[in-house]
Amino acid sequence: MRLAGILAITIAVPALAGPLPDANAVFPEVSFESAELGQLLFYDPILSGNKNISCGTCHHPTLGTSDGVSLGIGEGGFGLGLHRMFDPENPPEERIPRNAPALWNLGATEFTRMFHDGRVELDPAEPNGVRTPLGEEMLAGAKNILAVQAMFPVLSGDEMAGHYSESDISKAARLGQNSQEGGVWDIIATRVASIPEYRERFDAIIGVDQPIGYVDIANALADFIAFEWRSDDSPFDRHIKGEASLSGGALRGMELFYGKAECDSCHSGQFQTDHDFHAIAMPQIGPGKSAPFESHFRDTGRMLVTGAEADAYAFRTPSLRNVTVTAPYGHSGAYADLRDVVEHHLDPVASLRAYSADRAALPEFAEAEDWHIVENEAEVNAIADANSLAPNSGLSDAEVDDILAFLAALKDDNDGRGRLGVPESVPSGLPLDAVTQ
Structure with missing residues (x-):
């Protein structure tokens, strides 16, 4: 695997009360030319089977680099967020089974596992040093794990590839033709190479x-994401650097977060994640994650990757950067309100058993079967039995308010809009309606 050079940023942290993290994230150097190219590709629908969806459809800066809904609509929809509507002439087969994760700080080298279940992760024992669902079929040449992650959404029929037999890409995806000649990646690359502006821009980066x-x-997409959504200048960052001080509810919330509430037992480090997997009785809504031959609605998370019973219903700890603008929350987006998901952590099993559909944010889909798991006692019991988070119900409403104030202090002042923003047009000439409205 080719790795870019890295620039270590080490900042002396003054002695502060509590087990606060050091501000010592390491970010790779990013070529501005490559980031600019990646910006165009990120928002260009040319990467999707029907040329109607871009990466920005489900990861938009106005929606916290997510899509603002519990479970998204990829192929078969138009518009953004809760305003995304189904195309009546080509409706989706089902909702996307997991919540679209935010993209903050994924360019930092500490992020070595991608997706809610970590199915893409650095592993020196695997081909090219990375573990993916494709195993030995995975192409070499990705500069980092973020670039590897960027290779997979285009393979999903529900996300970007399209419905069966709609296009050359959707046909290849349904046949499992991904990395070989004539497969999904090859078809997309040929499309992009045929556009003069892209060819010219790649000439300057990979050679004439x-x-x-x-x-x-994928390398260009990764450079854009790393450049665009670096978030390490929040009030909290300035506090741990000794440049400014938190006060009031934010300060009290920080003391609770790293003290009585023990949030940092999982949400540790500069970006509030241990990068590990935990079962916390998160409610399961939507179609679940299943193989093509399976008909269940459950999502057992990390166990789908490792096969280990101990990993059942465990999901990757999300970073909490800009968490106030990245709703909904949880692997299935079960909670649309930040307070709800914080209070879920106080007694996960009780919260799971009391879960109601009004906690989610789902665009209308009359044919969707969203509540199979939460309405099935046996399935709820299985999620509850796997829970590894001890109740911590000793927090008062006022203390929860303070924790929420601290979480607000993890948001950069620029509101996460990014450095380059959404382009006015893309080289393919395709309309940007799906990523601007």
């Missing part, structure tokens, strides 16, 4: 007339 592969596209 060098073949453009999907790995090159």
